[in-house]
Amino acid sequence: MQVQQNISLLPYNTFGIDAKAEQLLVVTDKAQLAAIANNSTLPKEKHIIGGGSNILLTHDVPGLTLLNQLKGIELIKEDDAHVWVQVASGEVWHEFVLYAIDHDWGGVENLSLIPGTVGAAPMQNIGAYGVEAKEVIETVTAWHWEEQKFLTYTNEECHFGYRDSIFKHELKEKVFITDVVFKLDKEHSFNTNYGAIQQELDSAGVKELSIKAISNAVIAIRSSKLPNPKEIGNAGSFFKNPVIAKEHFEQLLQEHPEIPHYPVDDTNVKVLAGWLIEQCQFKGIKRGHTGVHEKQALVLVNRGGANGQEVWELSEEILQTVHSKFGIMLEREVQIW
Ligand code: EPU
Numbered sequence: 001m002q003v004q005q006n007i008s009l010l011p012y013n014t015f016g017i018d019a020k021a022e023q024l025l026v027v028t029d030k031a032q033l034a035a036i037a038n039n040s041t042l043p044k045e046k047h048i049i050g051g052g053s054n055i056l057l058t059h060d061v062p063g064l065t066l067l068n069q070l071k072g073i074e075l076i077k078e079d080d081a082h083v084w085v086q087v088a089s090g091e092v093w094h095e096f097v098l099y100a101i102d103h104d105w106g107g108v109e110n111l112s113l114i115p116g117t118v119g120a121a122p123m124q125n126i127g128a129y130g131v132e133a134k135e136v137i138e139t140v141t142a143w144h145w146e147e148q149k150f151l152t153y154t155n156e157e158c159h160f161g162y163r164d165s166i167f168k169h170e171l172k173e174k175v176f177i178t179d180v181v182f183k184l185d186k187e188h189s190f191n192t193n194y195g196a197i198q199q200e201l202d203s204a205g206v207k208e209l210s211i212k213a214i215s216n217a218v219i220a221i222r223s224s225k226l227p228n229p230k231e232i233g234n235a236g237s238f239f240k241n242p243v244i245a246k247e248h249f250e251q252l253l254q255e256h257p258e259i260p261h262y263p264v265d266d267t268n269v270k271v272l273a274g275w276l277i278e279q280c281q282f283k284g285i286k287r288g289h290t291g292v293h294e295k296q297a298l299v300l301v302n303r304g305g306a307n308g309q310e311v312w313e314l315s316e317e318i319l320q321t322v323h324s325k326f327g328i329m330l331e332r333e334v335q336i337w
Contacts, residue, residue, distance in 0.1 A: 001025060001033060003042070003064070004253070013052035013114055016233030017308045019337075021047075022067035028069050028176050030150075033143040035257035036066070041156040046145070047337070050090065050117035054124060054235050058308035070178060073099055083184050084138060089119030094124070101211050106188035109211040110197075112218040115229060115236060119177040123167045124333070125160045127266060127333055129218055138183045140167075150178065151217045157195035162334050163240055167264065177258055179191045190214060195223050224268035225295050234293065235304030238315060239273045239330040250327060273322075273330055274298040280321045290314050 007024040010016060023043060024168050027033070036042060045063025049055070054251040070090035077084040077131035085107050087096050097108045120126065121133040122140045133156065141152045159166040167177065190209050192198045201209070203327050227234050235333035244252075249269040252259055256279075262270045276282065277297040284294040291314070293299040302310055315332060 001041075002036060002265045007056060008256070009049070009052070009061065009065070012049050013057055013235075014233060015056055015235050015306075015308070015311065016144060016229070016302045017057040017306065017311075019057035019308060020060045022062050023064045024058065024067060025064060026069055027176075027223050028068045028071075029145070030070060033178070034148065036064075036147055037143075037145055044073055046094045046173065048119075051115055053115035053229065054120060054333070055337050056235060056308050056311055057337050059337070061291045068117060071248065076181065077078055078186075081185065081187055083186065083289050084181055085184060086179050086181045087118045088179055089117060092116075093118055093121060093145075096213065097252065100182075100184055101215055104211070105184035106187070106190075106211045107131075107182070107184040109215040110191055110194070112215040112217055112239055122158055122160075122165055122180055123176065124163045127163070129197055130191050131201035132162075134158070134165075136182045136184060140179040141178055141179040141181075142177045146174065148237075151175070168320075168335075188332050227293050227295075227299060227301060228302045230296075232293075233306070234299050235275075235334045237296075237298040238332060238334050239277070239298055239318075240256070240333045241270055241273050242276075242328050242330055243268050243270050244328055245269075246287055248327065271328070275332070275333050276326055276328065280318070280325055281316055282321070287314050292318075308337075 004024045007021050008018055010018045031315040043063040043098045047061055048068055049065060050068045068090040074086045075083055076086045094113050096107050096118055097112050100108050101243040110129040111126060114126050114128060122137055126133045133269045138153055139154055140158055141151050144151050151269055165206050166336045186213055197217050200221055201213060206213045217333040243264050246267050246269055260272045260275050264270050274297045285292050286303060288310055289303050291301055291303050293301050300315060
């Protein structure tokens with residue numbers, strides 16, 4: 001095991017922040033995890049980076065940073081209607097999506113082009129265009145640092161919520177996710193209800209729906225709205241879409257009749273953080289080395305050479321401004337390190 005000291009994490013986070021890891025180790029084999037746990041010369045404090053696409057590094061990272069490069073996709077079971085596919089957590093998410101589409105396995109096509117690795121899918125229950133990872137995750141297997149063994153969590157045990165799971169709470173920093181088993185369909189049910197998808201399929205002239213066509217539509221929409229991290233540093237949506245009480249929403253509606261929203265249940269309404277931020281005139285702004293993306297107000301960007309602290313301060317300013325204008329406290333979706 002080769003531990004590197006004082007290494008820049010610039011290539012390993014999509015925000016493009018130049019913070020350092022005190023120690024860095026690349027994990028390519030599950031067997032390394034027991035060896036790491038038993039090696040008393042390694043720091044106890046451990047952090048895991050997959051695709052580095054949902055983190056903001058606000059300082060150098062103490063302890064041991066593990067770079068997850070576990071690879072492998074395996075069909076473990078099938079019946080007439082479904083396949084169960086076990087995917088190693090270090091696989092690139094979009095490559096897995098393309099693999100599934102190539103094998104005509106449906107269920108993840110709406111999640112095309114989401115940055116990051118497969119291990120992050122259960123962690124934050126990734127979602128887009130009307131589908132969430134929890135709908136296709138069967139089990140998650142992880143190495144538990146204290147128990148010193150691999151444990152498998154069922155879908156229910158993962159406590160999935162909107163961009164949320166047990167891995168962000170009780171199991172935070174306690175486990176290293178190694179594999180995810182997905183249950184995918186051989187007989188497809190297409191999900192084209194989310195706003196722009198049908199429009200995109202129509203304008204591409206698609207007559208016969210397929211998982212490939214949906215994937216292409218999602219790729220086209222995402223590429224037109226979301227900045228490519230290879231060109232401009234970012235971590236996708238920086239904030240979650242907030243859920244507010246119906247009474248609060250009705251008050252807002254009087255002043256802002258056009259406010260976009262979705263009903264959640266009888267007492268709650270989801271409003272769109274991108275819209276709230278845009279109303280506060282942040283969309284497209286430049287602030288030092290950082291700013292807000294021109295086409296999507298939910299995305300904070302690194303305009304070159306930003307440090308994590310600057311991005312965090314801009315996010316704090318957005319939180320405060322949205323709160324004083326609308327009385328809504330947004331929550332960060334990105335993990336702050
Ligand atoms: N909107 C604005 N201004 C903006 C952005 C959005 O007014 O600058 C309003 C508009 O009404 C727009 C609506 O928000 O029609 C929805 O926008 P969009 O479809 O882009 O979705 P979103 O709510 O902004 C969420 C996810 C994205 C996901 C898209 C598509 C969250 C925090 N974000 O964004 O996920 O790709 O839906 O499903 O839930 C991510 O998590 O990193 C991410 C990119």
